[in-house]
Amino acid sequence: MTRRHLTLAFIAALAVAWPFLPDFTTTVFSYIALYAMVAAGLVMLTGVGGMTSFGQASFVALGAYATAWACTSPTATSALAALPPALLPWLGLALGLAITFALAWGLGAITVKLSGHYLPLCTIAWGLGLYYLFGNLEFLGGQTGVRGLPALDVFGFSLASPRVLGPVIWAVLLLALWALHNLLDSREGRAIRALKSGQLMAESMGVDTARHRVKVFVLAALLAALSGWLYAHMQRFVNPTPFGLNIGIEYLFMAVVGGAGHLWGAVLGATLITLLKEQLQDWLPHLLGASGNFEQIVFGLLMVLVLQRFAEGLWPTLARWSAPFLRPGRRRSPREARPLPTRALPAAGELLLEAAGVTKRFGGLVANSDVNMTLRAGEVHALIGPNGAGKSTFFNMISGVDDPTEGQVRLLGEPMNGRPSRDFAARGLGRTFQHVRLLGERSVLENVALGAHLRGRKGWLAAMLRLDRAEEADLLAEARRQIERCGLGEFADRPAASLALGQQRVVEIARALAGQPAALLLDEPAAGLRHLEKQALARLLSQLRAEGLGILVVEHDMEFVMNLADRVTVLEFGCVIAEGTPDEVQRNPRVLDAYLGGGDDVAPAAVPGVVVAGAVA
Ligand code: ADP
Ligand code: MG
Numbered sequence: 001m002t003r004r005h006l007t008l009a010f011i012a013a014l015a016v017a018w019p020f021l022p023d024f025t026t027t028v029f030s031y032i033a034l035y036a037m038v039a040a041g042l043v044m045l046t047g048v049g050g051m052t053s054f055g056q057a058s059f060v061a062l063g064a065y066a067t068a069w070a071c072t073s074p075t076a077t078s079a080l081a082a083l084p085p086a087l088l089p090w091l092g093l094a095l096g097l098a099i100t101f102a103l104a105w106g107l108g109a110i111t112v113k114l115s116g117h118y119l120p121l122c123t124i125a126w127g128l129g130l131y132y133l134f135g136n137l138e139f140l141g142g143q144t145g146v147r148g149l150p151a152l153d154v155f156g157f158s159l160a161s162p163r164v165l166g167p168v169i170w171a172v173l174l175l176a177l178w179a180l181h182n183l184l185d186s187r188e189g190r191a192i193r194a195l196k197s198g199q200l201m202a203e204s205m206g207v208d209t210a211r212h213r214v215k216v217f218v219l220a221a222l223l224a225a226l227s228g229w230l231y232a233h234m235q236r237f238v239n240p241t242p243f244g245l246n247i248g249i250e251y252l253f254m255a256v257v258g259g260a261g262h263l264w265g266a267v268l269g270a271t272l273i274t275l276l277k278e279q280l281q282d283w284l285p286h287l288l289g290a291s292g293n294f295e296q297i298v299f300g301l302l303m304v305l306v307l308q309r310f311a312e313g314l315w316p317t318l319a320r321w322s323a324p325f326l327r328p329g330r331r332r333s334p335r336e337a338r339p340l341p342t343r344a345l346p347a348a349g350e351l352l353l354e355a356a357g358v359t360k361r362f363g364g365l366v367a368n369s370d371v372n373m374t375l376r377a378g379e380v381h382a383l384i385g386p387n388g389a390g391k392s393t394f395f396n397m398i399s400g401v402d403d404p405t406e407g408q409v410r411l412l413g414e415p416m417n418g419r420p421s422r423d424f425a426a427r428g429l430g431r432t433f434q435h436v437r438l439l440g441e442r443s444v445l446e447n448v449a450l451g452a453h454l455r456g457r458k459g460w461l462a463a464m465l466r467l468d469r470a471e472e473a474d475l476l477a478e479a480r481r482q483i484e485r486c487g488l489g490e491f492a493d494r495p496a497a498s499l500a501l502g503q504q505r506v507v508e509i510a511r512a513l514a515g516q517p518a519a520l521l522l523d524e525p526a527a528g529l530r531h532l533e534k535q536a537l538a539r540l541l542s543q544l545r546a547e548g549l550g551i552l553v554v555e556h557d558m559e560f561v562m563n564l565a566d567r568v569t570v571l572e573f574g575c576v577i578a579e580g581t582p583d584e585v586q587r588n589p590r591v592l593d594a595y596l597g598g599g600d601d602v603a604p605a606a607v608p609g610v611v612v613a614g615a616v617a
Pocket of ligand 2: 391392434
């Protein structure tokens with residue numbers, strides 16, 4: 001039995017049991033599906049995207065009130081009198097989704113840029129705001145709400161009873177889960193997964209992270225509105241109570257308790273919390289011999305306990321327990337992959353990257369001072385210097401991560417000052433990071449495929465509907481090719497974090513290569529590699545040079561640098577103190593002085609007659 005079989009068995013069991021369940025139970029199960037829909041949006045937003053929202057209940061309210069207004073208000077019904085009444089709920093759905101889309105896009109554009117606790121605070125603010133708004137709008141019935149909503153009607157088939165509507169709600173939920181699952185398993189899904197912990201990295205791979213954040217936010221809001229629409233036509237009346245901030249918190253609990261990173265966790269969380277509340281409401285007054293909202297207290301305590309014991313939520317724990325009894329899912333045989341479109345690389349010797357008078361100040365500290373440097377196609381240019389000399393800062397200046405205080409950066413002739421790093425990536429710059437930036441839980445293959453982000457075109461909708469499979473196969477095949485080329489073929493399907501740190505650096509190189517760069521910036525690629533691995537890396541870089549790439553490398557291992565580089569630039573205290581061939585640089589008195597006079601990290605192995613003890617790599 002595989003996990004897929006188990007899912008199908010669950011769905012089949014629910015379908016078979018449905019006609020025999022008591023009315024009350026079918027209603028509860030319908031609610032569970034409605035809640036799970038909202039929680040699934042939160043899994044995407046909070047668990048995967050890293051943006052916490054307490055305000056989802058207000059989007060549920062938008063979906064519910066929009067259809068309530070469309071179906072019952074005199075204004076709407078008289079304007080739409082010519083239409084068959086059965087169409088009104090569907091217009092209500094369209095209206096609700098449209099309003100939610102517009103509002104969520106607006107709110108998202110303003111708020112998801114906020115970091116840390118500001119975003120959750122904002123979601124609380126609008127959650128409260130919308131709640132009171134609905135309670136105070138007279139044309140929406142104020143606190144009493146709107147009564148008399150029609151039942152849904154599909155081609156003359158009435159969905160009035162929960163026993164009939166319930167399966168429809170579950171079908172909508174399962175379809176939504178399928179679409180979300182597909183989305184996460186795609187090129188855009190890789191970008192979404194990077195939002196939580198790898199934004200800077202993702203931008204350097206060409207991902208517009210701000211846009212993706214807003215889109216995830218809108219997606220979660222639309223799911224909530226859809227749930228609200230179904231809810232309104234199940235209840236047949238709408239009032240503000242079920243959309244308060246406490247319910248918003250409950251939705252978040254469902255996602256977190258279930259396992260915020262897992263779509264099925266939303267269903268698990270919604271089921272557990274709904275059933276638990278139901279039971280507690282029944283039992284506690286009996287047990288305690290008094291009536292009151294005791295369930296809220298017990299609920300809070302249980303929550304603390306669960307989060308203490310199962311920090312990632314229950315789904316991962318459940319998955320671990322069940323793993324020995326389940327066969328791993330069969331990997332579908334990969335489709336025939338076609339080569340991705342390639343970019344024409346500049347001819348050898350052509351100017352790729354040019355830094356002119358680049359200065360960077362951090363307050364009073366001058367990290368780069370008037371640095372001039374060029375990188376040409378078909379050369380390896382090494383940037384060396386003691387720790388703190390400003391090498392990584394300079395990397396950030398020429399890759400769009402940060403902007404120079406003064407000076408010009410040009411990439412393939414185009415001025416790049418003020419442009420984001422994804423523009424650098426689009427113009428042909430690939431890079432690695434000194435502090436490895438991989439998505440540790442994802443496979444090496446997925447990490448490397450993220451590097452090929454800009455070589456794919458298919459968007460969210462295509463991914464959700466699985467219309468991106470051909471392109472996805474091409475992207476994954478390209479990623480696998482780069483992994484094999486870098487000598488990590490056997491690790492492709494392992495989680496990136498399970499590799500040694502040195503190997504993770506090589507994964508970063510493979511990821512950069514997947515973007516088919518013309519210029520490659522490597523920040524300390526050989527750190528943590530063993531001798532043989534270093535030799536393999538040197539061979540790879542030589543081969544890339546022969547293919548016409550320009551490679552700029554910051555590296556402490558002098559043997560590695562001096563054997564590989566065509567040109568060397570030496571930085572000290574943010575200034576260039578020497579530039580030339582490895583031979584010239586090693587004879588330069590200023591360089592010798594910098595390194596021997598207290599410099600900490602260079603062994604001038606090739607400097608004749610100089611022996612340095614205790615040189616640090
Ligand atoms: P290297 O990579 O050559 O070891 P860095 O570029 O990391 O050196 O750092 C150069 C100097 O700039 C160091 O003194 C460092 O403390 C400082 N620096 C780097 N980044 C920042 C920052 N964001 N804010 C303030 N100071 C910084
Ligand atoms: Mg550095």
